[in-house]
Amino acid sequence: MIAAWERTIVPADPLVRRLSAFGSLGPAEIDLLRDAIQRPVSVASRFEVSTAAGKGRQALLLVSGWAARQRVLADGRRQIISFVLPGDFVSFSLHREPLRYASTVALTPAVVAEADMLLEACIAQDYATPLASTMRTVAAAEDALLAHQVTRLGRQTAYERMSHLLLELRERLSLAGIEPGDSFTLPIIQEMLADALGLSVVHTNRTLQQLRRDGLIRMSGMKVTLVDAAALAALSDYVPITRLVGRS
Amino acid sequence: MIAAWERTIVPADPLVRRLSAFGSLGPAEIDLLRDAIQRPVSVASRFEVSTAAGKGRQALLLVSGWAARQRVLADGRRQIISFVLPGDFVSFSLHREPLRYASTVALTPAVVAEADMLLEACIAQDYATPLASTMRTVAAAEDALLAHQVTRLGRQTAYERMSHLLLELRERLSLAGIEPGDSFTLPIIQEMLADALGLSVVHTNRTLQQLRRDGLIRMSGMKVTLVDAAALAALSDYVPITRLVGRS
């Protein structure tokens, strides 16, 4: 499998699209992005991403599939810290060694690739390049998402949390150029949603049903449609990511 | 007040101590730290830190007092994202403009100071200096704390959350060289604890009482004593910060 991938052109598009949403990139930067993504490796669902990708990588990019940063308590309770979507970095810069407090696991079959060259390109010239500037904005956006996750868990009801998360996922997929619009594929089981929202599986299920009954969302199979995104945003106090970080 | 402070030697000690805990600093670095902290400003309790400090600052350090990053929902519900203790950065690098998704407010009378020079010292030489390396570790530790906050809120009971938070505060104060040992001053009212833990004030109160009744903590005035830190750590699955980030 790895061999097969290595001969394939890696789709850098999610990354390119996402970065374009956070800063203006010229053709030179885009070429650099395409070159910087190397040695893709596929990871089976539920397996740890960094183990599969090998040690020592400084920057790891999720090319396709979904993953999650998670922390597991001693008694087995699991909390998903954040979802990692295509075009997101699994890890970036800063931390040399794998972090001990959280692991990143694939939620679906996924492909990750090294992006160390990208990291180096950012460091060059004291972080003064347009690319580095864009990456800073991306980092700020990630920070904002974490702050929102904390607020969701600490101060919102199940109904609000679910609405908020669905809106976030929709926007992030949209920014990465995957499924723009009000429908998207939710390739994860309800247990994973529950672990992200700090809820039991049963209550997650009932909350989704309530949203359906209220006509706010529609679901069929893995497809979710946000029927009334405005209402979802209003009830859950959702602020679009693009309005959180300073887009010039 | 500002004038008075400007003529005073600024205590850089919390910063120095904290950084020393995350990397080895030579006398040169320590001198640099002392010089880098400039123009301290005092902030009254409940006021926003960045407003008080003036705009455009890239790196802002909390010199004394407690502060908190928080997000307030439209209906007034408040969530504290993270506590900012002496020696912590209110903001650092990355974000040029003030972030729109969270504000940092003083929880007690506090003093903040600019640390832009420190930022510049880090950027120099492509982040290859010992100081930059230490700062990277500090950033990783902050990241770990946020992951823990998410896990606390999502998957722990009130009792566990409180234990976990008290242990975290104790360790952080200890690392900054403020009140090492099992006792420390908790200069905030229960409402703020509640907003950090995602609980109501009433339940926060009762949870503290329960911990006291169980002989795990003792409180008198603002002083908290962790009577049985080991038990608290065991019940709340607490992992010391120093074990989370790669201390060499």
Added chain:
DNA sequence: CGCCGGGTTGAATTATCTCAACCTGGGTGG
């Protein structure tokens, strides 16, 4: 065919919240 992962449902239980009252000590104005 039969199993199994994942979704759905019901009913009892529990954690936590809300509301409302009361208490306390330190500060303040008369």
Added chain:
DNA sequence: CCACCCAGGTTGAGATAATTCAACCCGGCG
């Protein structure tokens, strides 16, 4: 100097959100 006042802590009791446990259903697949 005393009476009041207020922020913050504490208590009780009823209400509610969410959990747990257990069962059942369904479609895909070996």
